Amino acid sequence: MLSYRHAFHAGNHADVLKHAVVVQLLQHLAQKDKAFWYIDTHAGAGVYSLTDGFATKTGEFETGIAKIWAKRDLPGLLKDYVKEVKALNADGALQFYPGSPYLAWRVMREQDRMRLFELHSTEIDVLRHNFRDAGRRAVLFEGDGFDGIIKLLPPPPRRALVLIDPSYEDKRDYARTLNCLEESLKRFATGTYAIWYPQVTRLESQRFADQLKRVQPKNWLHASLTVSKPPVDGFGLFGSGLFIVNPPYTLAGELKETLPYLVDALGQDSKAAFKLEHRGD
Secondary structure, three states, rough: OOOOHHHHOOOOOOHHHHHHHHHHHHHHHHOOOOOOEEOOOOOOOOOOOOOHHHHHEEEHHHHHHHOOOOOOOOHHHHHHHHHHHHOOOOOOOOOOEEOHHHHHHOOOOOOEEEEEEOOOHHHHHHHHOOOOOHHHEEEEEOOOOOHHHHHOOOOOOEEEEEEEEOOOOOOOOHHHHHHHHHHHHHHHHOEEEEEEEEEOOOOHOOHHHHHHHHHHHOOOOEEEEOOOOOOOOOOOOOOEEEEEEEOOOOOHHHHHHHHHHHHHHHHOOOOEEEEEEEEEO
């Protein structure tokens, strides 16, 4: 929806799970010399201030990155992610939070490419400013990423991470995400796809993981982090999930170590929990 601004939620518990996994997926792609693409359907602004503007109105980063920022016992997957957040805060104070495009840019090499979609007219302007020096390595599109990414697949190097990450404030986003994944796989079956979704009381959210499994019956990983019981009024985010198509074989083991840590670090009540399931070829 055009009213949605990710800055209100930057660095919250859902971002911690999503971005820690995104960094790991990108680092896995970068292990081989051959180029890869990073494609983002809902890129947002790229970087967010945590000390002024929208983020200060909600303080949601206090439920996420702020709780693990200074910890010294982080498992490897979280350690790599927090290292990238700290790289954006060189003076040691948590003032800025990197969105997925910035994290991807940090991992990308000279031969790699980025394709970013953002529909919100203000967000795309900020995104363009943040990537003003990226040159031809990053191409930004003002438009609907659900439709736009199909035209890019398969990417020339036949290696890519595709992040499908709408806000889901419009319940039609669930069906559009399923359709986008299905159509994308027809064109680029070997790509790695990361689909994020919120845990909310809406029925569409509760059945979403099972619907994703029907789109991709094998070679997937599903991880979810619940931080609290559902809100009494039925509104608000109490967790999130990631569904990964064609995950690296190492990811399940890394999440097996990371998810219990996040339950302890970010859990807000006795309902805090995680789920990890995966299926190979």
